Amino acid sequence: MADNNTPLLKVEHLTKEFPTGSGFLGGRFSKKVVSAVNDVSFEIRAGETFGLVGESGCGKSTTGRAIMHLDPPTSGKVYFEGKDISKMNKAELKDMRRDMQFIFQDPYASLNPRMTIGEIVSEPMVIHGIGTPEERMDRVRELLDVVGLNPEHINRYPHEFSGGQRQRVGIARSFILRPKLIICDEPVSALDVSIQAQVLNLLKDLQQQYGTAYLFIAHDLSVVQHISDRVAVMYLGKMVELSDWKSLYAEPNHPYTQSLLSAVPVPDPDVQKSRKRIILAGDPPSPIDPPSGCRFHTRCPIAQGRCAEEVPEFREIGAGHFCACHYATPFPIKESYIDL
Amino acid sequence: MQYPMNTMGEQVRAAAAEAHVVANGSDKPTRTLWGDAFKRLRKNRLAMFAIVWILIVVVIAVTADLWVPSVLGDPNASDTATMVMNSRLAPSLQHPFGTDTLGRDVLSRVIYGARISLTVGIVATGISTAIGLVMGALAAYYGGIWDTIIMRLADIFLAFPYTLFVIAMIAVIGNGIQNVFIAIGILGWPSIARVFRSAILSVKESDYVDAARSMGASDARIIARHIFPNSVASIVVYATMNIGGAILTESALSFLGLGVVPPDPSWGTLIQEGQKYLQTEPWLMIMPGIAILTTVLAFTLLGDGLRDALDVKMKDA
Numbered sequence: 001m002a003d004n005n006t007p008l009l010k011v012e013h014l015t016k017e018f019p020t021g022s023g024f025l026g027g028r029f030s031k032k033v034v035s036a037v038n039d040v041s042f043e044i045r046a047g048e049t050f051g052l053v054g055e056s057g058c059g060k061s062t063t064g065r066a067i068m069h070l071d072p073p074t075s076g077k078v079y080f081e082g083k084d085i086s087k088m089n090k091a092e093l094k095d096m097r098r099d100m101q102f103i104f105q106d107p108y109a110s111l112n113p114r115m116t117i118g119e120i121v122s123e124p125m126v127i128h129g130i131g132t133p134e135e136r137m138d139r140v141r142e143l144l145d146v147v148g149l150n151p152e153h154i155n156r157y158p159h160e161f162s163g164g165q166r167q168r169v170g171i172a173r174s175f176i177l178r179p180k181l182i183i184c185d186e187p188v189s190a191l192d193v194s195i196q197a198q199v200l201n202l203l204k205d206l207q208q209q210y211g212t213a214y215l216f217i218a219h220d221l222s223v224v225q226h227i228s229d230r231v232a233v234m235y236l237g238k239m240v241e242l243s244d245w246k247s248l249y250a251e252p253n254h255p256y257t258q259s260l261l262s263a264v265p266v267p268d269p270d271v272q273k274s275r276k277r278i279i280l281a282g283d284p285p286s287p288i289d290p291p292s293g294c295r296f297h298t299r300c301p302i303a304q305g306r307c308a309e310e311v312p313e314f315r316e317i318g319a320g321h322f323c324a325c326h327y328a329t330p331f332p333i334k335e336s337y338i339d340l
Numbered sequence: 341m342q343y344p345m346n347t348m349g350e351q352v353r354a355a356a357a358e359a360h361v362v363a364n365g366s367d368k369p370t371r372t373l374w375g376d377a378f379k380r381l382r383k384n385r386l387a388m389f390a391i392v393w394i395l396i397v398v399v400i401a402v403t404a405d406l407w408v409p410s411v412l413g414d415p416n417a418s419d420t421a422t423m424v425m426n427s428r429l430a431p432s433l434q435h436p437f438g439t440d441t442l443g444r445d446v447l448s449r450v451i452y453g454a455r456i457s458l459t460v461g462i463v464a465t466g467i468s469t470a471i472g473l474v475m476g477a478l479a480a481y482y483g484g485i486w487d488t489i490i491m492r493l494a495d496i497f498l499a500f501p502y503t504l505f506v507i508a509m510i511a512v513i514g515n516g517i518q519n520v521f522i523a524i525g526i527l528g529w530p531s532i533a534r535v536f537r538s539a540i541l542s543v544k545e546s547d548y549v550d551a552a553r554s555m556g557a558s559d560a561r562i563i564a565r566h567i568f569p570n571s572v573a574s575i576v577v578y579a580t581m582n583i584g585g586a587i588l589t590e591s592a593l594s595f596l597g598l599g600v601v602p603p604d605p606s607w608g609t610l611i612q613e614g615q616k617y618l619q620t621e622p623w624l625m626i627m628p629g630i631a632i633l634t635t636v637l638a639f640t641l642l643g644d645g646l647r648d649a650l651d652v653k654m655k656d657a
Contacts, residue, residue, distance in 0.1 A: 068554050097556035110547035114569040124555045173551070 006082045007043035008181055008213050009067065009100075014040045014076035016059070016066045020288055034287050036062040038237040038295075039076070041314070046180065049207065049214040051228030051245065053221055053260070055284065059237040060217045061105075064183045067215070068102055069093065080181075098128055101174035105186040107166035111158040117144070118154035121173045128177065143172040146209075147202060164195035168202065175206060183215045188223060200226055221264050225249060230320075233257045236284055236295045239314060243321040253317055253328040255300050256280075294326070302327055380649040387645020390638040397635055401454040408452070413445040415452045415605055428621045437627040440613060446624060449605040450631050456606040457635070460520055460590040461583040467525025468586075469579045472532025479533065480540035491537070494530035502527065503592060510598045520599045524586050535578050539571035546570075573650035577643050584639035591632055607632045 017033040037059040044050045052060045066073040069085055078085045080096050088096060101124070104110035111120050121143060122136040131139065141151035147168040158166055167187060174182050184203070188196040204227060207214065218224045224231055225245055232242040233256065241254040252258045259278035266272045280299045285291050291298050297307035306326055314324040381387055408415070413435075429439040437446035479490040497505075509523040543549060544567060552562050587607075593599035594608025602609055607628045614624030 065550075070550055070554055094556040097554060100554075102551065102554040104547045104551060106547055110551050112548040112552075112566055112570065115565070123552065123557070127552075127555050127557045127561065170551075 007079075008046045008081060009044040009215070010077075010079040010082075011043070011063075011067060012041050012077045012079070014063065014066055014078065015074050016062050016071065017074045032288055035237050035290055036287060037066060037073075038290075040234070040237075040239045041076075042232055042239065042242060044181065044213050044215060047207070047211045047213050048229040049216055049227050051224035051231040052215060052217045052234060053219060053224050053231060054234035055219060057284065057287070058234045059287070060219075060234050061185050063234070064102070064185050064215060064217050068100065068183060070102075094128070098124075098177050099180045101177065101179040101182045103167075103170055103174050103182060103184040103187045106190050107163050107170055108158075108190075110170050111166055113158055116155050116157055117149075117161075117169055120158070120169060121176055124173065124177045130177070139176060140172070143176055144169075146175075146206070147172045148198075164191055164199060167191060167195075167199055171199070171202065171206070175210065175212070178210055179212060181213045181215065183217070185217045186219065187216075189218065189220065196223065203227065221249075221260055233260065236290055237287055238295050238324065239322075240296065240325070241321075241323045242314075243318075247318065247321055251330040253321070253323040253330055254296075254325045255302055256296050259301075294324070296325075377646075377649040381645055384645040384648060386641045387649070390641040390645065393634060393638045394642065397454055397638075398458065400451055401458055404451050404455060408448050413448055415444055415448040428617065428624070430621070431623055438621065438623045440624055441617075446610070446627055449610055450607070450628050453605040453607045453610055453628060454631065454635075456517065456600055456604065457587045457590060457608075457632070460517070460524065460606075461587040461639070463521045464524035464528065464586040464590070465579050465582045467521065468528030468532050468582065469575065471526065471529035473536055473575065475529060476533035476536030477540060480537045480544065487537075490533065494533055497527065497530040503589065506589060506593060507596070507598055510593065515593075515598050515601060517600055517604070520590055520593060524589050528582060528586065532575065532578060532582070535574055536571065539574045540567055543567050543570045573647075576650065577647040580646055581640055581643035584636035584643075587632065587636055587639075 014037055015035075016037040017035050020032045020034050040059075040063060042050070052063065054060045062071065065071045067078050067085075069078075072086065080100060083092070083096075085093070085096065115123075118137060118140050121140045125131055125136045125139065130136070137154065140154060144151045144154065149165060149168050149172070153160075158169065161169065167190075171187075187203070188199050191199060200223065203214070206212065214227070216224060216227055228245050230243065231245045231248050233240050233248075233254065235256050241248065241252065241257045248257065249261065252261050255278075259280050262275070262278045266275065278301065282299055285295070285298055291308070293309045294300070294303070294307040294312050297303040300307065304327065310326065312324045312326045314322055317323050317328060381391075427439065427441055427443050429435055429443075431438040435445050435447065437450060439445055440449070475490050475494070479487040505527055506523045509527065510519060513519045513522065549562060549566050552566050557565075590599055590606065591608035591611065594606045595612045596608075597612065600606035600609055602613075610628035611625050611632075614621075614626075614628065617624050
């Protein structure tokens with residue numbers, strides 16, 4: 001059914017709004033909404049890693065949750081292997097969830113403290129009625145070994161493990177059904193830097209072994225660079241730039257991407273000193289009342305009158321390189337933006 | 341100096357041995373939540389004292405009919421001869437807590453009072469917990485308008501001074517032990533509902549519930565495996581402490597003559613009868629007072645111990 005040309009996951013004009021206010025009767029009469037994700041479209045192909053970056057509150061996690069139907073989208077479509085998720089009935093949705101798993105950011109919150117590691121990792125199998133209890137436990141032991149945990153710790157509780165180990169438990173759980181897509185919601189940002197690399201390498205190895213596609217959400221461009229095939233940048237609920245990682249990192253076109261990349265620290269102190277950074281003024285505006293036109297125009301160093309009025313189109317500016325800016329210009333990252 | 345050094349060495353050796361076991365990967369057999377909690381509870385000395393004390397009181401109260409009347413005398417004796425002869429005797433071997441105005445053995449009455457007080461505590465807490473669990477669960481699961489209605493109702497209940505509310509209710513439905521159950525039980529639900537509601541709400545929003553949902557788990561499974569086990573602990577703790585509170589309320593009611601009807605002995609009525617003789621025969625009031633104090637304290641300490649024991653984040657099991 002899903003031939004090679006059908007992307008594994010296709011997101012079209014995804015929009016997610018949350019009602020705000022908590023006044024009398026839970027604010028159900030207030031009309032204000034937080035526009036967390038606005039008109040986001042992208043595709044993920046089988047076996048690839050799609051990085052999604054942006055600062056806190058830009059809607060990248062909400063995008064992941066909306067795709068998973070943890071918070072169903074307000075509008076827009078999500079197709080998984082060509083099928084519209086919002087039109088699926090309960091049984092189809094459950095089947096879809098076999099093939100799409102989630103890895104959470106906080107390894108301390110994502111494991112039920114009252115269940116043993118064995119129960120946690122085997123839960124997807126139990127839910128989908130796969131295998132006998134013995135078979136499940138064999139599979140759990142196998143996977144614990146794969147993710148680098150001692151299979152004999154199957155009867156321990158999550159609190160007996162460190163953060164990195166717990167994240168490995170979460171990874172084992174997400175892989176036990178051999179899903180086709182895993183949405184990783186900042187899987188390493190709660191971990192120490194030394195552990196981050198280990199977990200990223202583990203994710204890479206597992207991808208090679210099982211051919212799983214990742215939607216990799218992160219706020220750290222260097223982490224995304226390490227793992228992604230293609231990268232999309234989000235700002236205030238909008239996708240501003242999408243490209244394969246090489247051209248995004250070498251030639252960012254959107255001024256927001258440029259400023260983000262200029263903020264990535266370089267380990268060489270001489271280079272770091274001589275580099276000119278693009279420092280954005282102020283905080284991101286509130287998503288309750290987003291700026292008109294281009295949402296970035298309030299902080300954009302090259303904004304002009306048109307930017308406040310016209311929403312820039314998310315247009316293709318190079319092969320597979322999309323950018324939502326009226327005045328996008330390629331910007332070789334080694335040089336300074338300020339002198340332009 | 342020698343002694344503490346030795347014990348320290350002992351501890352270090354024990355810890356090392358434990359670490360060795362862990363390092364060898366020889367794992368403990370499957371342990372259950374309640375099994376682990378009990379292990380932790382056993383290490384809590386105060387809580388263990390509390391359990392032992394509660395067990396003693398319960399055993400004495402339950403078996404009272406078998407031995408108390410013959411050994412200590414009928415708590416409701418009413419023949420005139422003993423009344424006059426034994427009126428307000430000081431504590432002695434025969435009457436360890438002394439006797440009251442009507443010549444009845446105070447220890448015997450305190451023991452029979454325990455039956456009433458414990459029953460009130462447990463039954464009333466049972467009623468409050470049952471109502472509170474249903475209300476709290478409704479408010480948390482359905483949210484929205486249900487949440488608003490139930491929680492505002494709870495606020496209204498909590499806005500009245502509790503004892504006054506119970507007294508008013510007793511005044512309406514009349515006194516007697518059953519009505520004490522009902523009044524204390526019904527009026528106790530709002531705090532339980534609040535505790536349970538907030539426990540469910542915090543668990544409901546947790547990542548592991550989202551994880552279960554993202555795997556496709558059914559609502560029934562999420563409630564049974566994830567939400568309930570993680571929110572029920574707070575109720576166990578709260579209900580345990582609530583038993584002590586209910587005993588206190590019953591005593592207060594009986595003291596005011598609104599609870600248990602004399603001659604049935606409840607700790608509250610005993611204090612009320614004894615207060616007239618506080619200056620001359622203080623044991624009439626002090627003995628039932630100590631009974632209330634120790635029992636309520638025991639339930640509170642047990643609740644405290646349970647709270648620590650049921651917290652899975654506590655180290656070593």
